[in-house]
Amino acid sequence: xxxxxxxxxxxxxxxxxxxxxxxxxxxxxxxxxxxxxxxxxxxxxxxxxxxxxxxxxxxxxxxxxxxxxxxxxxxxxxxxxxxxxxxxxxxxxxxxxxxxxxxxxxxxxxxxxxxxxxxxxxxxxxxxxxxxxxxxxxxxxxxxxxxxxxxxxxxxxxxxxxxxxxxxxxxxxxxxxxxxxxxxxxxxxxxxxxxxxxxxxxxxxxxxxxxxxx
Ligand SMILES: [Zn+2]
Numbered sequence: 001x002x003x004x005x006x007x008x009x010x011x012x013x014x015x016x017x018x019x020x021x022x023x024x025x026x027x028x029x030x031x032x033x034x035x036x037x038x039x040x041x042x043x044x045x046x047x048x049x050x051x052x053x054x055x056x057x058x059x060x061x062x063x064x065x066x067x068x069x070x071x072x073x074x075x076x077x078x079x080x081x082x083x084x085x086x087x088x089x090x091x092x093x094x095x096x097x098x099x100x101x102x103x104x105x106x107x108x109x110x111x112x113x114x115x116x117x118x119x120x121x122x123x124x125x126x127x128x129x130x131x132x133x134x135x136x137x138x139x140x141x142x143x144x145x146x147x148x149x150x151x152x153x154x155x156x157x158x159x160x161x162x163x164x165x166x167x168x169x170x171x172x173x174x175x176x177x178x179x180x181x182x183x184x185x186x187x188x189x190x191x192x193x194x195x196x197x198x199x200x201x202x203x204x205x206x207x208x209x210x211x212x213x214x
Contacts, residue, residue, distance in 0.1 A: 003052050004135040009087045010046040012039075020085050028081040040071060047071075047092045055094040056131040057101070057164045058171050059142070068095050074130060076103040079113050086119045091131035100165040128160040140166070144213055146175035147206070169195070169202045176209065185212075 012020070016039050020027070030036060044066075053062050062069045072093035075083050083089040093101075106128050107113035107120065120126070123133035129140065139157035143149045148166040150157030161167060173191045180187035187209075194205040 003050065003054075004137055005130075006047070006050045006056070006091060006132045008046075008050055009132075010043050010090075012087075013042075016042070024081050024084065028077055028084045031077065031084060043087075043090065044069070044071065044092065047090070051092055055097055056091040056136075057093050057097040057160060058148075058166055059136070060094055060171060060174060062092055062094060069093075070095055070098040072098050072101070074106060074126070074128075074132075075113060075116075075119075076101075076106075078103040079105065080116055082117065083119055088119055088121075088132045096168065096170065097164040097166075100168070101163050104163050106163070127156065128163060129154075129156045142175065144210060145179045146172050147210060167203075169199060169206065172206050173202075176206075 019035070019039060022030070022035075027036075048062065051062070054060065055062055056072065070093055072091050073083065074089045074091065077084050105113050106126055107116070108125050108127060123130050126133070129136055129138075134156065137151065139151055139154040140148055140160055141151050148161050150161065173195060177188050177191050190205070190209065194202045197205065
């Protein structure tokens with residue numbers, strides 16, 4: 001399943017450190033502009049290796065296509081702009097996890113998340129497994145290698161599954177297809193047929209697949 005957490009922070013070059021001396025609001029506004037293009041590219045290369053090319057939340061293979069792999073802010077940019085470039089706040093996620101999570105709170109106190117001035121260094125303050133602090137497999141595992149479940153009633157695991165919508169059809173379908181690619185039973189075809197159905201029917205189909213596999 002790849003590495004359990006990000007162990008090594010990215011090392012900023014001197015010119016990158018200079019760049020980050022810009023005021024906080026300016027940095028947040030410039031996130032998507034040319035100003036930080038190189039820095040973000042270098043950071044991404046570092047994180048791809050650290051995360052063994054897997055999304056930090058759903059553990060799906062990350063796409064090499066820039067628009068499909070996002071630099072994810074654990075504490076959302078919109079909730080606290082001070083951590084826009086805090087290296088401990090950054091990880092790579094797939095586009096789907098990133099958009100499901102959007103600006104949902106991950107700190108134990110909503111109001112504090114917005115007013116924090118220093119980046120929290122304790123795992124216990126976060127509602128989800130923190131990519132830099134927590135071992136993923138102590139919180140979430142994938143039953144039958146595709147169905148996300150919390151480990152030992154982990155509240156962080158429960159919250160992550162909810163916040164990132166880890167039980168979404170697309171994710172489970174991808175994992176099932178990858179897992180059962182060469183096995184008998186026409187799994188790929190089953191998933192393909194389900195993908196044409198309504199979200200409810202598709203998810204019910206996943207339940208049937210689980211029942212079949214058990
Ligand atoms: Zn993901």
